[in-house]
Amino acid sequence: MLKLTYLIPLFPFAGFLLAGLLRNRLSKSAVGLIGCSTVFVAFIISLFVFFDVLKGKSGTLTLFNFIEVDKLVIPFAYQIDQLSSIFLLIITGVGFLIHVYSTAYMHEESSDHYARYFSYLNLFVFSMLLLVMGANYVIMFIGWEGVGLCSYLLIGYWFKNTEYNNAAKKAFVMNRIGDLGFLIAVFWMIAQFGTTTFTDIFAQLPGGASTAVLTGITLCLFIGATGKSAQIPLYTWLPDAMAGPTPVSALIHAATMVTAGIYMIARSNLLYALAPISMHVVAITGLVTAILAATIALKQNDIKKVLAYSTVSQLGYMFLGLGVGAFTGAVFHVMTHAFFKALLFLGAGSVIHAMHHQQDLRFYGGLKKHLPITHITMLIGCLAIAGIPPLSGFFSKDEILIHAFASNPVYYVVGLGGALLTAFYMFRLYAMTFLGSERNDGHHAPHESPKAITYVLVILAVLSAVGGFAGIPELFAQNAHKLKNFLAPVFERSAPLLASHEHPSHTTEWMLLGVSTALILAIIVWTNRSYSRYQKTDAEQQGISKLLANKWYVDELYNGIIAKPLLALGGFLGTVVEKSGIDKAVNGVGKLVSYSSRQLRLVQSGNVANYVLIMVVAIILIIRLVFYIRY
Amino acid sequence: MPIEYYIYLAVILFSIGVTGVLTRRNAIVVFMCIELMLNAVNLLMVAFSKLHHAKALVSDAATTTGSEAQIFVFFIMVVAAAEVSVGLAIIVMMYRNVYNVDINFLNRLKN
Numbered sequence: 212m213l214k215l216t217y218l219i220p221l222f223p224f225a226g227f228l229l230a231g232l233l234r235n236r237l238s239k240s241a242v243g244l245i246g247c248s249t250v251f252v253a254f255i256i257s258l259f260v261f262f263d264v265l266k267g268k269s270g271t272l273t274l275f276n277f278i279e280v281d282k283l284v285i286p287f288a289y290q291i292d293q294l295s296s297i298f299l300l301i302i303t304g305v306g307f308l309i310h311v312y313s314t315a316y317m318h319e320e321s322s323d324h325y326a327r328y329f330s331y332l333n334l335f336v337f338s339m340l341l342l343v344m345g346a347n348y349v350i351m352f353i354g355w356e357g358v359g360l361c362s363y364l365l366i367g368y369w370f371k372n373t374e375y376n377n378a379a380k381k382a383f384v385m386n387r388i389g390d391l392g393f394l395i396a397v398f399w400m401i402a403q404f405g406t407t408t409f410t411d412i413f414a415q416l417p418g419g420a421s422t423a424v425l426t427g428i429t430l431c432l433f434i435g436a437t438g439k440s441a442q443i444p445l446y447t448w449l450p451d452a453m454a455g456p457t458p459v460s461a462l463i464h465a466a467t468m469v470t471a472g473i474y475m476i477a478r479s480n481l482l483y484a485l486a487p488i489s490m491h492v493v494a495i496t497g498l499v500t501a502i503l504a505a506t507i508a509l510k511q512n513d514i515k516k517v518l519a520y521s522t523v524s525q526l527g528y529m530f531l532g533l534g535v536g537a538f539t540g541a542v543f544h545v546m547t548h549a550f551f552k553a554l555l556f557l558g559a560g561s562v563i564h565a566m567h568h569q570q571d572l573r574f575y576g577g578l579k580k581h582l583p584i585t586h587i588t589m590l591i592g593c594l595a596i597a598g599i600p601p602l603s604g605f606f607s608k609d610e611i612l613i614h615a616f617a618s619n620p621v622y623y624v625v626g627l628g629g630a631l632l633t634a635f636y637m638f639r640l641y642a643m644t645f646l647g648s649e650r651n652d653g654h655h656a657p658h659e660s661p662k663a664i665t666y667v668l669v670i671l672a673v674l675s676a677v678g679g680f681a682g683i684p685e686l687f688a689q690n691a692h693k694l695k696n697f698l699a700p701v702f703e704r705s706a707p708l709l710a711s712h713e714h715p716s717h718t719t720e721w722m723l724l725g726v727s728t729a730l731i732l733a734i735i736v737w738t739n740r741s742y743s744r745y746q747k748t749d750a751e752q753q754g755i756s757k758l759l760a761n762k763w764y765v766d767e768l769y770n771g772i773i774a775k776p777l778l779a780l781g782g783f784l785g786t787v788v789e790k791s792g793i794d795k796a797v798n799g800v801g802k803l804v805s806y807s808s809r810q811l812r813l814v815q816s817g818n819v820a821n822y823v824l825i826m827v828v829a830i831i832l833i834i835r836l837v838f839y840i841r842y
Numbered sequence: 843m844p845i846e847y848y849i850y851l852a853v854i855l856f857s858i859g860v861t862g863v864l865t866r867r868n869a870i871v872v873f874m875c876i877e878l879m880l881n882a883v884n885l886l887m888v889a890f891s892k893l894h895h896a897k898a899l900v901s902d903a904a905t906t907t908g909s910e911a912q913i914f915v916f917f918i919m920v921v922a923a924a925e926v927s928v929g930l931a932i933i934v935m936m937y938r939n940v941y942n943v944d945i946n947f948l949n950r951l952k953n
Binding site for chain 1: 864
């Protein structure tokens with residue numbers, strides 16, 4: 212089956228070409244069929260590959276040599292192992308569900324735009340597959356850039372709206388900043404190790420590079436991860452990415468794109484394990500991002516913005532997990548997060564669809580009876596993300612927090628605070644949307660979405676509910692953490708390096724679990740009660756609320772300290788340096804040539820005798836010159 | 843005769859030719875001066891050829907080395923004869939058009 216893995220990215224790519232090139236010819240249903248079936252085939256192959264890997268048949272598939280310069284050989288190769296097979300399943304599986312959902316959600320688009328949408332969506336899946344399958348950092352980088360491009364294309368899908376285009380540009384620029392870090396790290400690795408292939412680099416460690424060099428490389432890689440996975444300081448593009456259609460948000464947040472950074476660090480686990488400073492940077496950045504984004508989410512009124520900040524916050528948890536050495540926990544959280552975040556976004560899309568593109572929570576309320584399926588599935592999603600046992604979010608978040616506790620109790624306390632905030636803002640969203648009185652002033656009654664939407668929601672809800680059982684902690688049952696056993700070979704070399712932390716005793720763990728669950732439950736009950744009585748008010752937000760509603764003014768800060776000085780510099784260069792410097796120099800050259808040729812023209816008198824004289828004099832001079840030079 | 847005599851003669855002939863071309867305005871005289879320069883060069887060529895041949899004969903009595911230029915000169919003369927006929931034809935045409943053979947009339951190259 213390993214030999215067939217090259218087909219996994221090929222199918223979505225074929226779908227992209229078909230739908231993209233024939234967008235004016237194909238009907239909507241044909242495009243939908245192509246888009247969904249290509250990803251579905253990729254999913255089926257991924258399943259076979261996964262079962263092969265489960266039997267221990269992992270390996271590398273080299274297709275051809277991509278770059279060959281002197282001693283540096285970069286093959287176009289796929290690495291199929293435990294880590295990439297898990298990601299393959301998440302990407303193609305959730306990606307497929309989102310494709311199916313999109314066929315219904317994007318139904319109002321005209322057929323050529325519909326085809327454009329699906330071709331981008333397929334390209335997105337293709338890029339992400341390339342990213343996780345690549346056996347070296349260069350192939351990974353191709354996918355890395357690919358997802359950046361696709362996010363730009365899809366965020367700016369409605370390209371007639373300037374604001375959406377700006378959001379797309381913002382995403383692209385932010386990602387480019389991060390990509391630069393990644394690129395520097397790749398060059399550094401070539402200089403240090405002479406190769407970019409994962410296995411070759413890891414074979415040279417430890418000892419192949421000093422801790423300082425490894426710290427530099429890992430920090431550069433981490434800059435790349437902050438861009439792609441929306442961490443401080445490059446997170447602001449993700450909430451703006453809500454400009455794209457809702458299924459695109461689901462795709463970006465759940466299956467593709469933002470998990471790239473987590474995957475990359477998990478893949479480079481040995482590099483990070485040998486660079487403790489980088490681990491601390493990763494953990495602290497993750498923690499701060501988790502808290503900051505969670506506080507912003509508290510006061511957002513746009514349903515998609517709340518979910519966007521919640522993603523940033525959850526990604527922060529994953530980085531916290533990576534930073535404290537809980538690589539399995541981070542990958543586990545990627546998986547469960549893919550399920551419930553896709554569910555929440557698609558549910559939100561269903562609500563938006565039902566409410567005729569109204570996205571403001573303040574105009575929702577009482578939708579429980581109009582959207583029964585959406586309501587139940589969203590409730591499961593909210594409970595899962597809040598971390599209520601036995602839903603999936605509970606297990607993965609708990610694993611990260613326990614490891615954080617073992618590493619440093621402060622991480623745990625702050626992380627738990629973030630988890631409480633998560634519970635609060637998710638149930639604020641839930642209560643304002645589904646409970647209370649109807650505040651919808653539209654004339655159309657809300658209606659439940661078509662089957663392509665509700666079926667997908669139900670499947671994702673089931674996955675969100677049971678997905679956590681892949682990683683039951685040892686606390687509950689001996690050796691029941693299947694994911695950990697499965698992923699163990701990937702992390703086996705970094706595990707001994709990180710084993711210095713004492714795992715907390717079972718009593719402590721029970722206590723921590725009990726306290727966090729009780730607190731989260733209390734928050735949920737309280738939030739539900741207070742926000743189900745929510746009434747619209749026109750009162751201006753004051754104090755800290757205003758600060759949170761305005762997202763800590765981070766956008767304004769970036770505008771002030773980066774964008775405005777840059778614009779001023781650009782203006783200075785444009786008006787002063789260009790106009791009076793470069794332009795004058797260039798025009799001067801032109802004027803000089805035309806002036807001198809006007810003078811030189813007078814030499815041409817037209818008199819033959821003159822020409823002959825000049826010729827004779829010139830020949831004599833040349834002969835003199837030749838003699839002068841030679842003798 | 844020493845080679846220097848030939849060289850002096852050729853230089854004098856060539857200089858007369860150049861001076862004539864530069865100073866005279868009658869097209870026919872200019873033309874004759876050009877021929878003079880051509881023949882000065884021919885003379886020089888034959889002289890050097892003879893010199894080379896004489897040197898080669900010292901070591902090998904049957905050699906023809908160095909005598910090629912004697913043949914070249916005939917070619918040059920033939921080409922010069924052809925050139926003269928073309929040149930004179932141009933001058934005749936010029937006279938038919940402007941009733942003069944002064945080369946200062948040939949100042950139309952400007953436009």
